Amino acid sequence: MSSALSGIKIAVLGGDDRELILTNELVKMGATVVVAGFPKDKVGPGAFVVYTVEEACKDAEVVILPLPGTSTDGVIRAVYAEGSLKLTEKAVAGIAQNALVLIGSARPFLKEWALTYGFNLIEVIDMDEIAVLNSIPTAEGAIQIAMEETRITIHGSRSCVVGFGRVGITLARILKAMGSDVTVVARNQGQLARAYEMGCKRADFSGLREIMNDADIVFNTVPAMVIDRETLKYANSNVLIIDLASQPGGTDFEAANDYGLKAILAPGLPGKVAPVYAGKILADVIPRLIISELTRLDTGLLFA
Numbered sequence: 001m002s003s004a005l006s007g008i009k010i011a012v013l014g015g016d017d018r019e020l021i022l023t024n025e026l027v028k029m030g031a032t033v034v035v036a037g038f039p040k041d042k043v044g045p046g047a048f049v050v051y052t053v054e055e056a057c058k059d060a061e062v063v064i065l066p067l068p069g070t071s072t073d074g075v076i077r078a079v080y081a082e083g084s085l086k087l088t089e090k091a092v093a094g095i096a097q098n099a100l101v102l103i104g105s106a107r108p109f110l111k112e113w114a115l116t117y118g119f120n121l122i123e124v125i126d127m128d129e130i131a132v133l134n135s136i137p138t139a140e141g142a143i144q145i146a147m148e149e150t151r152i153t154i155h156g157s158r159s160c161v162v163g164f165g166r167v168g169i170t171l172a173r174i175l176k177a178m179g180s181d182v183t184v185v186a187r188n189q190g191q192l193a194r195a196y197e198m199g200c201k202r203a204d205f206s207g208l209r210e211i212m213n214d215a216d217i218v219f220n221t222v223p224a225m226v227i228d229r230e231t232l233k234y235a236n237s238n239v240l241i242i243d244l245a246s247q248p249g250g251t252d253f254e255a256a257n258d259y260g261l262k263a264i265l266a267p268g269l270p271g272k273v274a275p276v277y278a279g280k281i282l283a284d285v286i287p288r289l290i291i292s293e294l295t296r297l298d299t300g301l302l303f304a
Contacts, residue, residue, distance in 0.1 A: 011062070012035045015079075024046075037078035039080060059094070140174070142266065146217050150217065185205060
């Protein structure tokens with residue numbers, strides 16, 4: 001058993017099956033792991049289960065929140081919690097001095113608390129080690145939804161991928177391999193050049209209305225309102241929109257409903273369609289990140 005994290009108290013707050021796999025790895029590495037938001041029968045041996053965020057955070061040197069993070073009022077995504085799990089200022093005030101707090105994407109209030117209480121906040125959602133690998137189950141899950149929600153095959157379909165970051169690239173590549181006629185919509189000319197190199201059609205956002213009128217399936221990956229009411233006005237009545245951006249997505253769902261269009265918000269697919277794979281990503285990346293950051297901060301907690 002590795003002892004790389006021996007003596008380190010780590011609080012794992014909420015999440016889903018991915019965090020359970022991560023917790024097991026942290027225990028194997030010698031950490032003292034305290035978990036909130038999971039029933040005892042879900043948590044592996046060696047971890048301590050508590051029932052409040054405040055108790056979990058008390059004197060914790062590392063705090064891990066799920067990739068989806070929290071709501072605007074601090075509610076932590078915790079699929080197995082019996083009640084609401086909320087991150088409070090009281091809980092944050094109880095963590096160890098110079099603690100490390102890891103989260104997918106932090107709300108403004110957490111960034112303010114980091115300055116107030118002096119803990120080190122790291123947002124991991126944009127780390128290539130996590131984001132690129134997570135793009136695989138995201139793309140597969142999105143295509144699964146498309147196959148279930150349409151009466152056509154992916155092969156021969158006219159699909160559109162809005163945004164061409166990590167998820168967009170993987171999704172376009174798989175769609176193309178399955179025989180779909182793929183159009184990529186992006187602002188960055190370098191991204192559009194890459195889409196062309198992959199054999200996809202390309203367009204900027206000024207062409208989105210025309211594309212919506214012709215596409216069978218539209219996948220949005222942009223976390224901003226890009227498929228708005230005015231754009232949806234031009235969509236063909238049978239189009240399926242699958243929005244993969246973090247909530248609230250980049251689609252005007254109220255307008256889509258008004259126009260009788262099928263639009264599905266589907267964030268967080270890795271934890272839903274491939275939790276074991278996604279959990280192994282976290283179990284590989286997060287412990288190494290913790291060791292690296294605590295060593296860099298010279299806290300004296302490691303390798304003293």
